[in-house]
Amino acid sequence: MAAQFDFDTTRLPSPFMNDSHHHWRAELRKFVEKEMMPYADEWDEAGGFPEELYKKASEFGLLRMGYPEQYGGISEGLDRFHGIVTSEELARLGAGGVTASLMVHGIGLPPIMAIGSDEMKERIAPPVLNGDKRISLAITEPGAGSDVANISTKAVRDGDHYIVNGSKMFITGGMRAHHFTTAVRTGGEGMRGISLLLIDADAPGVTRTPLKKMGWWASDTAAIYFDDVKVPASNLIGEENQGFIGIVNNFNGERLGMAAGAMGSARVCLEEAVNWAQERKTFGKRLGDHQVIRHKIAEMVRQINATQAYLEICAWRVQNGETPVADLAMLKVQATLTLEFCAREAMQILGGSGYMRGNRVERIYREVRVNAIGGGSEEIMRDLAARQLGI
């Protein structure tokens, strides 16, 4: 073990990462250290971060990465592993709420890029990617979350418009969003009656209320209500009643990113725990010299290493055009269980000082559940995997 333990100490050498990834990691780390790290605690306590961060993150390239150049994005020379580096480095902040709201377009925009019209892409993507506008994904409802096929928000065609009624729940970035990529029911029951509709937040009949959460305080999570909202038919994303597949495809990319973020948060817990264990003395020796503590640390490393290996193989397959649905689902479970374990053990090692507000482990501890539930709960993920495996 190195004399000084940090975020990178135990990362396995990756056959998939080259100089380009290392360089991106180094520069992104400088960005996070300068523009975000000093304020993480303050933003979390205040329940939000300044809007100018979107602009800075866009100029730096963070918001634009992975989107086509013609819409102001940066895609040439980038692959899935740059995305993994991004999720992991943002996790170093130890304030997932900041990342969740800052990068919320990462789930709101892809359906438009995948199945939206060219006119819609040109209208929506550039101002989102340059940090002026925000777009949230609105799928979950009070009565349907992972059970997407049962959503009840209704969009009824009326000439050139849809009239939308219903509500959405737990919408990340919902308070500051300008647009919602919204799942609505345009047809009959089940998955074949669902469409994706782009709804502007300032349309008459749209109201929203902020929601208080266990963690992710810096993220503006909202409940959204639609009351006879008139939406132009041209705002339909893709074809009518074909929205389900767009939603499901979006989940796969989201799960890879969430797994990388959860692994990054687990690494933060490991880093904080080891540094404390090497410094803090109890019963005449360092914490790290007590066998019970050493074993906790080894176990954290073991689980993180397993997650990294699984993650990179999944990313490599996605990179090669595969959609390993079952593995992406189980990867997310692997990553969030690792996070849960590492947050627990780091908190045990840090003891009372870890329980005090204002440190990364304490914030991450409050974020374990949103990672284990959001983007598909562990239970749903396992069941999805089992179905995919034909069990």
Next chain:
Amino acid sequence: MKVLVPVKRVVDYNVKIRVKSDQSGVELANVKMSMNPFDEISVEEAVRLKEAGKATEIVVVSVGPQQAQETIRTALAMGADRGILIKTDDTVEPLGVAKLLKAVAEEEKPDLIIVGKQAIDDDCNQTGQMLSALLGWSQGTFASKIDIEGDKAAVTREIDGGLQTIKITMPAVVTSDLRLNEPRYASLPNIMKAKKKPIDTKEPGDYGVDITPRLEVQKVAEPPQREAGIKVETVGELVSKLKEAGVIG
């Protein structure tokens, strides 16, 4: 105006240095390396001169192993235009580096060379001064501010008594101090652009420079561990302990 900036690949400033078990040097295996922080400041200054319309081209040069190319890429992403890697796996002492840089300067004919005042690995603080002497150019060391006016550079230097501003004629060598500027992070578009910027690879022999070390490192050792102190009860006891230790008469 053309600016030349030498950059060195060193152990990252965050890494806690460890001495090799055979005392032949410090541990470099699997240790995070990055650009010498003072060189980052030099690159930043050159880029600012370019942004201000004073510099037209920035060339970065590094003497070191193949991996020093990554260090050059970092500088290119910050805004430098092209790079030169003088590849060698040998130890190169400040005089060897200065001679190589002199050869590069004769070829490139820069108006200004901004050198980090020292590298954080050996902390020699020699290369810039040696380079200026070898070239016969003016030098402005430990710069906290550089103002370019025509062929003159006003360099504010950090000295023991405070700040001193000198005016030197270019071509000149300036060494950068910590407070010259705060280096930027390179944006993703610039990282991608840097991949396409040219890097020439050379070897010390191409410049006809002999880099054989003049010094021999005999032993590298950890500083002695500080011994635990004792608590004294009274002033009298303190005085007697100090006398015992031979610190006071």
